[in-house]
Amino acid sequence: MPSKTRITIKDVAREAGCGVATASRVLNNSGPASADVRKRVEKAARSLGFSFSATGRALQSKxxxxxxxxxxxxxxxxxxxxxxxxxxxxxxxxxxxxxxxxxxxxxxxxxxxxxxxxxxxxxxxxxxxxxxxxxxxxxxxxxxxxxxxxxxxxxxxxxxxxxDNFEAAREIARQFAALGHRRTGFLALRFATSDRSRNRYAGFLAECRARGLPDPALIEISEAEAKTPEKLADILREHSGLTAVFASNDFLAIAVQKAARLSGWRVPEDLSVAGFDGIEIGRMLDIPLATIETRPxxxxxxxxxxxxxxxQGGPFEQRPALPFQFRAGATLAAPRPESPTAAGIAPQPPSVPSLKYALKQG
Amino acid sequence: MPSKTRITIKDVAREAGCGVATASRVLNNSGPASADVRKRVEKAARSLGFSFSATGRALQSKxxxxxxxxxxxxxxxxxxxxxxxxxxxxxxxxxxxxxxxxxxxxxxxxxxxxxxxxxxxxxxxxxxxxxxxxxxxxxxxxxxxxxxxxxxxxxxxxxxxxxDNFEAAREIARQFAALGHRRTGFLALRFATSDRSRNRYAGFLAECRARGLPDPALIEISEAEAKTPEKLADILREHSGLTAVFASNDFLAIAVQKAARLSGWRVPEDLSVAGFDGIEIGRMLDIPLATIETRPxxxxxxxxxxxxxxxQGGPFEQRPALPFQFRAGATLAAPRPESPTAAGIAPQPPSVPSLKYALKQG
DNA sequence: GGTCAAAGTGGAAACGTTTCCATCATCAGA
DNA sequence: TCTGATGATGGAAACGTTTCCACTTTGACC
CATH class of the missing domain: 3.40.50.2300 (Response regulator)
Incomplete structure (x- = not known):
């Protein structure tokens, strides 16, 4: 086998009949070179199939x-x-x-x-x-x-x-509150290792307290539980009385809907659900998912x-937080009136399925 | 600013009072070294916070x-x-x-x-x-x-x-045929640039022909159309008479369901839909998606x-194709009996929503 | 005590590049 | 014709490693 070893700039220089310094200058357009040698070097490089070694370059140029x-x-x-x-x-x-x-x-x-x-x-x-x-x-x-x-x-x-996860989560709390929900829960995946998850809970909690509502239940679950609707259904049943659940991401929110269905609950009539992230698929669902839309x-x-x-030598500066937007879906509704805590609050119609929205270009 | 430049093995050697060759041998465990110098080198490396430069190594070791x-x-x-x-x-x-x-x-x-x-x-x-x-x-x-x-x-x-996309697509054709579908379509995204998409269509077509069924309609769509259910609905209406659609991936299949809903069709009663890939979310849906499950x-x-x-010096050998598996969902059903082509074929109940399945470990 | 093998050690070359510097030719202007 | 400047050119060093090789030291054995 020919087993061609790497073609270096030395090979090019030899083929072109010049020094490596000249070859380097030509190939990089980084210095003077006569039209003659320039042509020879370029031809040699082409015919040999030369390409620079990023390693050699990196070592020398730091x-x-x-x-x-x-x-x-x-x-x-x-x-x-x-x-x-x-x-x-x-x-x-x-x-x-x-x-x-x-x-x-x-x-x-x-x-x-x-x-x-x-x-x-x-x-x-x-x-x-x-x-x-x-x-x-x-x-x-x-x-x-x-x-x-x-x-x-x-x-x-x-x-x-x-x-801003904190602010975005507050928005969910506001939406829940506006519909009259009092007993809410936050479904957290990887709470210990994800500051995003923690910030979302913090914002959700803060807004609930600011409104004099009970603290939302913090429900931590494992990854195995997150992707098994049956287990999720068990967990949700342990937290009876919740009328709205904020899932820490959209995938989880969809799993929650599946779990609710397994328990015979209807979304949003029996349970309101909101997600986070705004994945595209959430809009395609039969019951479009209410969520915070972000642009990863x-x-x-x-x-x-x-x-x-x-x-490139410019300044290294912090830019403002990227925008998020609440996406109305059909997974949110007022809690059932028979719920004693919600009595007296007029139930509102669920959000329209497909609301127009726009995000500023990121 | 101190602006520490990179710490090299030379620095370590100097600090340890030995040559670079020795330092290299110690740090790589690649040759003899006395306990004494070994200790000194290791200490020096630690205190200086030395770590190898992958670039230097790459250049020398090729x-x-x-x-x-x-x-x-x-x-x-x-x-x-x-x-x-x-x-x-x-x-x-x-x-x-x-x-x-x-x-x-x-x-x-x-x-x-x-x-x-x-x-x-x-x-x-x-x-x-x-x-x-x-x-x-x-x-x-x-x-x-x-x-x-x-x-x-x-x-x-x-x-x-x-x-094996070809074989997998044949399986979809078999499932459609078993339910009595004759007028089918293949919804293709990036048909020109994706051999996967082409192979899937080829297999689908081959199996239909092998069974004496009409050629499936090849419906090529753009990415913009794929993520806009309204446009998708228009396209589907142009291809009236289809009773089953095979979408070239799951996301598209979910969009098709949305589009069908927009047109007032019900899945699977009015239109059967199958996807490809087997994304997790397909199982969480209200109507779980029938698809080919693969393991990316x-x-x-x-x-x-x-x-x-x-x-690592071993053989470089082709392994057999990875397994795929048809995942039954609830998006497949027999075509409506009023469809003249399907008359005489006994309609079958739709697949059970949540079927146990297992894939060989990849 | 002398010989030899083995172990320990460091100098130097090599990897592929860029760049500094010195050399040389050419040419304009006096 | 000479001077100085300009442009073209190539040798060599440097970047951070590893490894070859040669040298020194140690210790065992006769």
Whole structure:
């Protein structure tokens, strides 16, 4: 077998009959060269099929043209879309995305960052369990490597592309309250490891208290339970008396509807349900899902843009939180009047299924 | 600002009072070293916070410990899950994933591969528009870089982790036929650029013909149409007389149901619908979606495993196609008896909503 | 005490690039 | 014709590793 080894700039220079310095200048358009040698070098490069070794370049220029990206999991469409957004921004920039995922494991988070750092990434885009106490993330800053967070509230010296989970959750509480719900619950997945989940609960709780309503029940569930409607139904039955449930993401909200159906409850007549994230499919459902609409791709784009700006010598500055929007669905209605706590409050018709909405471009 | 520059093995050697060769041997456990110097080097490395530069290593060892991965888009959960699967396999292996996406653009596909190659990747995992005619992919082979395809039927010298779309689509045709459907349609997204979509149609068509049924209508739609149920409804109305539609993926199948509802049709009484992929959410729906269940994550895992095996000196061999399984839902029923073509065929009850199923581990 | 093998050690080359610097030719202006 | 400037060119160093090789030290055995 011919087993061609890599073709280097030396090969090109030899073929063109010039020095490597000249070949480099020609191929990079980075210095003077006669028309003659220029032609020879270009021809040689083409005929040999030469392409630069990013490694050689990185070593000499101290810039790897690589950006590290860490997310909990690409199996979660929210993160996958964010990465896709970042990828799109980076596409024409010359930067490559080195990706890692931790499967929601805090220890792996930090390991992954260390690995990315030792891969000489020029910047980092990160969503992780506990950025505020990550030694590795601090190391990145000490090395003057810009770090863009995604989905997290802004932190110390890092920028973040995020949506205000606290405020968004308050909006859900408002919607529930406006319909007359008093006994509500928050269904939390990965509460311990997700600051998003915690912020959503905090906002939900704060607004309920501000309105003099009882504290919402905090119902933590495992991933296994989240994807098994039967188990979910059992859990919901343990929390009888709830008239509205706020699920910490849309997928969970859809599972809750399935669980409700298994228990013989109707949504929204017997139970109102709201989600979070605003995945596309929620609008396609028979009973469109009420939810907070966010733009994960826009977060990825913003994180990448901020980073790119810093890498190109511009300022590295925090931008305002990305907008969210309440999407009315058909999963919300007033609680049944026979519920004693809701007595006296006039029931309202459920939201119209397909409401027009628009989000500012992210 | 202190602006610490990178700490190299030279710094460690100086701090430990030994040569770099010795420091390297200690830190890699790759050669003899006295207990004394070993201790000094390790202490120095720790106190300086040393970590290897992957770039320096790559340059010298000619192995970048990096695997390039190209998919059409991470916004499609099928691909995102596949990448996640690959990532999981690679996690402990020391290999990093360098990722690219082309947004279904064949030109970008090839550019992206060229870029990955110039990043000295040790292997490639690829899903693209036209692998069979990609010059860049051939280049990879000439450089002896192993290439694992995903989702594509096996090709020339490349291995592929795939599911047999042709056979799977035949299964859908069988299910339709068994219920008595004659006038069927295939709803195709990105037919021109997706061999998966084409293979599915081919299998569907072949089985219909084998049974003496009329050719299914091939209905190509745009992405904009796919995510706008109103437009989809218009399109479906143009193809009146169809009693069953096979959508080329689950998301589309769900959109079809929405569209049918908009037209006042009921699923499955007025229209049977089947999807493809087997996304989790399909099972949570009010009317669970009949579909072909595949395991994208398993494809990613297999692609990565095959590659890893080759990179570690083992054989690089094609494995059999990954299993698929028909998932019965509630979106399938016999056509209405008033349909003249279906007269005389006994209508069957719709499939049970929640059928137990199991897939062999991928 | 002398010989030899083994273990310990560090200098230097190599990987592919870019860039600094020195050299050389050319040419305009005096 | 000479001077100085300008443009073209290539040698060599540097980036951070690993590994080859040569050298020194140690210790065992006769």
């Amino acid at each position: 810039r790897s043209m690589t950006i590290g990206c860490l997310v909990p999991s690409l199996a979660n469409p929210v993160f996958a879309e964010a990465v896709q957004g970042a990828q799109e921004v980076l596409l024409g920039s010359g930067y490559q995305l080195l990706i890692s995922s931790s499967n929601y494991d805090g220890a792996i988070d930090n390991e992954a960052i260390a690995t990315l750092l030792s891969n000489d990434v020029d910047g980092l885009i990160v969503t992780m369990t506990a950025p505020e106490k990550s030694r590795e993330l601090k190391q990145a800053r000490e090395r003057n490597i810009p770090v863009s967070l995604m989905f997290h509230d802004p932190l110390d010296g890092f920028c973040s592309a995020y949506v 791709a826009a977060m990825g784009r913003q994180a990448a843009e901020t980073l790119l700006c810093a890498l | 192995r970048s410990m990096t695997i390039g991965c190209l998919v059409p888009s991470l916004a499609n959960p099928v691909f995102a899950e596949a990448v996640q699967g690959a990532q999981e396999v690679l996690l402990g292996s020391g290999y990093q994933l360098l990722i690219s996406s082309s947004n279904y653009d064949g030109a970008i596909d090839n550019e992206a591969i060229a870029t990955l190659l110039s990043n000295d990747v040790d292997g490639l995992i690829v899903t693209m528009t036209a692998p069979e005619k990609s010059r860049e992919l051939k280049q990879a082979r000439e450089r002896n870089i192993p290439v694992s395809l995903m989702f594509h039927d096996p090709l020339d010298g490349f291995c592929s982790a795939y599911v 994550a398993a494809m990613g895992r297999q692609a990565a495993e095959t590659l890893l095996c080759a990179l």
